[in-house]
Amino acid sequence: MAYYDTIAKRWHETTGSKGGAFKELVLNSILLERLSGIDNRSILELGAGNGYFLPLVLRRFPGQVPSEIFVTDQSGQLLEIARRHFRIRDAAYQYLDVTKPFPFADGRFDLILASMIFNEVHTGGFKKALAECHRVLSRDGLFLIAVTHPDFISGLRKSGLLKTTREGKLTMPGSGSLRLPVVIRSLGSYRKGLQEAGFQYQEEEGCPTPEVIVLQAGLRKAWKVPVALVYTCTKSV
Template identity: 25%
Template sequence: MADVRSVVIVSLSTGSPTPARTHRSEDVMRADHYDNFARSYSIENESGFYNAYYERPAMLTLAGDVQGRRVLDAGCGSGPLSEALRAKGAIVTGFDSSPAMVELARTRLGEDADLQVADISLPLPFADGAFDDVVVSLVLHYLQDWGAALSELRRVLKPGGRLLLSVNHPRILESRDPNADYFSVTQHSGEYTFGDEHVVLTFWHRPLHAMTDAFTEAGFRIAVISEPPFSSDTPPELLPPDLGDRKSFICFIFFVLEAH
């Protein structure tokens, strides 16, 4: 499900994402699920507060100087992060499991862009050690099992390469549901609105220790754990009214991992 990214509506009084309705679900999102609302999702992702002024700037800050580095955007969606990395001098390859998202990315990046349809939960069509960095923006929280995906991402990284990723913060489930078991790996779903599209997105909560265990088991060393503030250039009109003077809130958590 390499197309997956979430735009989270945050209740800043509790610091938790609050979709219109939250429920437990046994359904698993199809790899091409985003095809049904790709364009409306892309529009929201382009300029919405949580993606354009929080998650994406944080990922770019963690990436730092990428001039001349070979970067894989795993779950590239419609390509805004790929575009930003390329503007910083990176040599970018992207993939997504949604053909509609890949077409939007190709429109954005040009016909010569290195883009393809692939699924992060399956073997990837790239050589061992092909990349200096891999970025995985709001993808892994859609997977129950991180082991296979992390192993593949480790395989395509050169020794010493970096995996930069963001996922839903592990405190989110508990703040939505006080009776939830923080220490379990738990599936939960919510209804979201992108433009005129109303969709159900399904996530897998995992506690922080389960995340870090999965990273080390796949052959990574944890270099950075980040809970960053939103971008300082956020237009004031986009800020949630109950944020007050705070610059940080519970929404996503970010990691920089180094491949052994």
């Protein structure tokens, strides 16, 4: 059973339709601003969670109709919640583990979204996932990634807030009382991974605002520390 199957209901109750305070007030806008349009584009979302994000993308481009949408995740429970609460007409909701070969043809997607998933995927799986993303992305396609910032994770580690479960999974505190899987990966490893997979990218940090700190008490210690790292990637020429 996937880890998120065990916390799916609580994850949805805690993060809701905007993803929680940090995403609502900071990260969603950073990601949405990276998109130039979705009309007739083929879209793949990886690790979609409760599926709150793609409806925001559709709302940002009223009247634009993607050619196809795949909402995917490793957690069947979360896919079910996504289908029930944030259903997009004509979208396919599909199980996909990013560490395994993707069931799609080369160059199929114009836009791949992966928000807050790769910071949970171990090195070998991360490399395989990037290679698959490169393979299924179209020549002019956009690959948009957000991960928990390595500096933020490092701060949690120094404060003794990372814990290992009985099953040996490293976790960090998430919204409410949730604990979320996390891997330790440096900024350099993200950059190297993307370069080696054949991507060029722009890198951007997302820091919590004072409003976020008020709403998301768990981030209080992170004031002025970047919480997210966003990579806007295209295929290297």
